[in-house]
Amino acid sequence: MSAQMALSLSGVHKSFGTTSVLKNVEFSLTKGECIAIVGKSGCGKSTLLRLLARLEQPTAGEVYIPNGDIVRMMFQEGRLLPWKTVLQNVMLGLKHDRKRKALEAIKSVQLEGKENEWPRALSGGQKQRVALARTLVHSPHVLLLDEPLGALDALTRREMQQLIEKIWLQRGFSVVLVTHDIDEAVTLADRVYVIENGSIANTYDINLPRPRKRSSYEFVETAEEILNRVLGVNATNGHLVSLSNIK
Numbered sequence: 751m752s753a754q755m756a757l758s759l760s761g762v763h764k765s766f767g768t769t770s771v772l773k774n775v776e777f778s779l780t781k782g783e784c785i786a787i788v789g790k791s792g793c794g795k796s797t798l799l800r801l802l803a804r805l806e807q808p809t810a811g812e813v814y815i816p817n818g819d820i821v822r823m824m825f826q827e828g829r830l831l832p833w834k835t836v837l838q839n840v841m842l843g844l845k846h847d848r849k850r851k852a853l854e855a856i857k858s859v860q861l862e863g864k865e866n867e868w869p870r871a872l873s874g875g876q877k878q879r880v881a882l883a884r885t886l887v888h889s890p891h892v893l894l895l896d897e898p899l900g901a902l903d904a905l906t907r908r909e910m911q912q913l914i915e916k917i918w919l920q921r922g923f924s925v926v927l928v929t930h931d932i933d934e935a936v937t938l939a940d941r942v943y944v945i946e947n948g949s950i951a952n953t954y955d956i957n958l959p960r961p962r963k964r965s966s967y968e969f970v971e972t973a974e975e976i977l978n979r980v981l982g983v984n985a986t987n988g989h990l991v992s993l994s995n996i997k
């Protein structure tokens with residue numbers, strides 16, 4: 751494996767009982783890359799992330815992450831402990847230098863001044879900032895994002911996307927983002943994988959300059975192409991066609 755490899759999956763299959771969820775999934779990330787995984791509900795996106803987080807084991811194949819590399823996951827619901835303050839939530843799981851590290855992470859998500867608030871006093875966006883701080887405090891090599899902005903309003907979502915991009919560019923970790931929002935995928939990812947019925951159906955390299963302009967012709971074209979692929983729409987005539995006919 752190359753020293754630049756952040757993670758890789760080769761020939762990964764995952765079944766639950768007799769239900770086959772992932773079939774022969776193969777991809778890799780170099781360090782510092784951000785990829786997005788999109789696909790219809792139930793296609794296996796979260797299962798893929800859970801394999802990367804080692805919350806599940808593959809039925810066959812290999813998930814490779816370099817020894818000692820730290821992987822952290824952020825979920826759609828922030829999963830904050832309601833009986834702990836912002837600072838206490840961010841300090842969770844830390845062993846050394848807890849307060850200093852937590853304060854630094856809280857600052858990086860622009861929540862200075864909220865350290866002693868209870869989660870119930872925070873807006874949805876602020877809660878997700880705390881959830882992000884809780885991952886950053888561990889200095890992850892790989893950040894797994896499972897639809898982290900899915901419950902936020904459109905404006906807050908944009909702000910969070912900008913924040914995630916800024917922190918990612920500063921810190922240089924690798925990101926695997928699962929999202930239903932194709933614009934979000936094209937805004938953030940170097941590469942977008944479309945999953946269909948548990949397999950990678952298409953890969954799109956996104957070579958647009960950052961920060962990406964959603965109104966640009968290239969952005970709109972790319973997002974539409976990916977959306978059509980996910981939906982199984984033939985972009986040339988706009989009709990729904992059988993997914994198996996699209997290569």
Ligand SMILES: Nc1ncnc2c1ncn2[C@@H]1O[C@H](COP(=O)(O)OP(=O)(O)OP(=O)(O)O)[C@@H](O)[C@H]1O
Nearest residue numbers: 766767769771789790791792793794795796797798
């Ligand atoms: N622990 C489990 N036991 C049995 N089946 C499971 C388990 N986890 C996931 N599945 C099944 O695997 C399939 C894929 O689920 P997964 O959550 O990975 O999809 P998804 O693409 O993330 O969906 P969504 O976009 O709706 O979150 C579903 O049919 C689901 O019911």
